[in-house]
Amino acid sequence: MFDTALTTADLIFLAKGAGMTILVTAISVAIGTALGIAFGVIRVQFGAALTAPLTFVLDIFRSVPLLIQLVLANAFLGMVLKLQLSGFFVACMVLSLYTSAYCAEIVRGGIDAVPATTRRAARSLGVSWGQDMRYIVLPLATRVALPSWIGLALGVMKDSALVYVVQVTELLKSTQILITRLQEPLFLLMIGGAFYFLISFPLARFGGYLEKRWSND
Amino acid sequence: MFGYTFQWNQALARLPKMLDGAVVTMEVAVLSMLIGIAFAILLTLLRLSGSRPLRAIATGWVEIARNTPALFQIYMAHFGVASFGIHFSPFISLLIGITFNNAGYLAENFRGALKAIPDTQTRAGRSLGMSQLQAFRYIILPQMLRISFLPMTNQMVWAVLMTSLGVTVGMNSDLYGVTQDLNALTFRTFELFAIAGVIFYIITKAITLSARLIAARLFRY
Numbered sequence: 001m002f003d004t005a006l007t008t009a010d011l012i013f014l015a016k017g018a019g020m021t022i023l024v025t026a027i028s029v030a031i032g033t034a035l036g037i038a039f040g041v042i043r044v045q046f047g048a049a050l051t052a053p054l055t056f057v058l059d060i061f062r063s064v065p066l067l068i069q070l071v072l073a074n075a076f077l078g079m080v081l082k083l084q085l086s087g088f089f090v091a092c093m094v095l096s097l098y099t100s101a102y103c104a105e106i107v108r109g110g111i112d113a114v115p116a117t118t119r120r121a122a123r124s125l126g127v128s129w130g131q132d133m134r135y136i137v138l139p140l141a142t143r144v145a146l147p148s149w150i151g152l153a154l155g156v157m158k159d160s161a162l163v164y165v166v167q168v169t170e171l172l173k174s175t176q177i178l179i180t181r182l183q184e185p186l187f188l189l190m191i192g193g194a195f196y197f198l199i200s201f202p203l204a205r206f207g208g209y210l211e212k213r214w215s216n217d
Numbered sequence: 218m219f220g221y222t223f224q225w226n227q228a229l230a231r232l233p234k235m236l237d238g239a240v241v242t243m244e245v246a247v248l249s250m251l252i253g254i255a256f257a258i259l260l261t262l263l264r265l266s267g268s269r270p271l272r273a274i275a276t277g278w279v280e281i282a283r284n285t286p287a288l289f290q291i292y293m294a295h296f297g298v299a300s301f302g303i304h305f306s307p308f309i310s311l312l313i314g315i316t317f318n319n320a321g322y323l324a325e326n327f328r329g330a331l332k333a334i335p336d337t338q339t340r341a342g343r344s345l346g347m348s349q350l351q352a353f354r355y356i357i358l359p360q361m362l363r364i365s366f367l368p369m370t371n372q373m374v375w376a377v378l379m380t381s382l383g384v385t386v387g388m389n390s391d392l393y394g395v396t397q398d399l400n401a402l403t404f405r406t407f408e409l410f411a412i413a414g415v416i417f418y419i420i421t422k423a424i425t426l427s428a429r430l431i432a433a434r435l436f437r438y
Contacts, residue, residue, distance in 0.1 A: 060414075060418060063374070063378075063417065063418045063421040063422065064378075064414045064417050064418055064421075065378040065379075065381035065393065065414075065417055066378070067381045067382065067384075067393065068381060068393070068410050068413055068414045068417065069414075071406065071410045072407065072410050072411060072414060075406040075407040075410065076407055079221060079406060079407060080221040080407060081221075082220060082221070154284075158284075158285065158286040158287070159286070161286040161288045161289065162288065162382075172286065172288060172289060172292070176292075179296060184300075185292075185296035185297055185299060185300055186296075186297045186298075186300035186301075187300075189289065189292055189293055189296065189297050192289060193281075193285045193289050193293070196284065196285045196286060196289065197280075197281065197284045197285055200283075200284035200285070201280060201284045204283065204284060
């Protein structure tokens with residue numbers, strides 16, 4: 001049972017896949033969060049009616065399977081616009097927008113959790129909109145939003161397993177390639193799964209801890 | 218304008234087949250949800266139980282379901298168990314994978330809901346002569362399901378979206394699988410997947426909308 005044909009080269013191959021998973025996740029979460037904060041602030045600032053088109057577009061990213069988003073973006077950019085883009089670029093682009101759609105919801109929830117009276121009190125003391133956002137809303141909203149944001153980042157890491165569909169060889173795809181060659185599915189899948197688990201579990205616990213700690217007062 | 222001729226007719230002619238696929242997608246999603254809720258209630262009971270090993274099993278299930286990709290769970294249900302000589306059809310593998318995932322997430326939701334129900338209610342039930350299980354069944358469970366109705370709706374939407382992963386284990390009767398096969402046949406990738414996307418969008422909107430209507434009717438007071 002403990003015999004395996006897995007070689008060091010295969011392990012390096014898996015590590016490269018893991019590196020790709022982390023790289024795609026890091027880029028997408030970074031861009032997606034920046035966009036998400038912008039979208040969230042815009043939605044709160046301009047009201048539901050004015051931003052209905054934005055809400056609709058962002059809602060699409062949350063209502064259509066990521067696999068279809070990736071295939072569609074790839075087909076549209078490659079076949080319709082005839083752009084020569086790497087799968088990596090398409091994967092990061094789609095995942096960033098996907099992240100921003102969820103992040104905008106989290107940001108909106110965070111800003112809404114800041115009592116309007118607190119903000120009005122600040123404004124009536126002569127604080128500008130920018131200062132209000134920076135010194136009043138940001139610290140208070142972060143307490144509400146950060147635990148959910150950690151959950152979102154981990155969710156994006158798990159969802160990044162789907163970018164194989166645009167020819168990006170991330171961890172699960174590398175595992176799949178090795179399974180085809182070595183025919184040891186259970187062992188290899190356990191390695192792949194353990195990697196996701198070891199990153200996700202501690203961070204998820206940390207998010208839960210922050211949530212508990214910050215919700216008391 | 219794009220140097221690409223959209224041929225929507227070719228894709229739209231395949232719409233009936235895709236709608237058949239949508240029905241299979243809904244079947245998988247609904248089944249995985251119903252079985253998932255049953256398992257989630259079981260997991261919740263196990264996590265409340267006094268037995269350490271039982272609690273460990275339940276916690277392990279929940280944490281693995283929540284901390285690994287759904288795609289990994291479906292692979293495990295298909296290729297992983299094949300190591301033990303068990304071979305499931307793609308439909309069953311997909312169903313097991315999504316159900317496992319649903320149960321894990323729902324159990325966590327249920328745990329959150331339980332925190333909102335005071336312990337004193339169980340004790341009140343017990344002092345009225347109910348057994349531990351009766352108190353859970355008649356007092357705690359209805360409130361728990363009610364509090365987690367919204368998370369359950371979200372999980373249902375997730376279940377629908379997750380069915381698209383079945384294609385990785387060879388499923389070709391669900392909406393994504395059907396679209397993939399049609400794509401191999403006609404090579405109208407953009408048109409076909411755009412239509413599939415619209416169908417998915419309509420399904421998820423129908424779920425959230427009907428859930429809202431059901432909630433308005435069930436939770437009037």
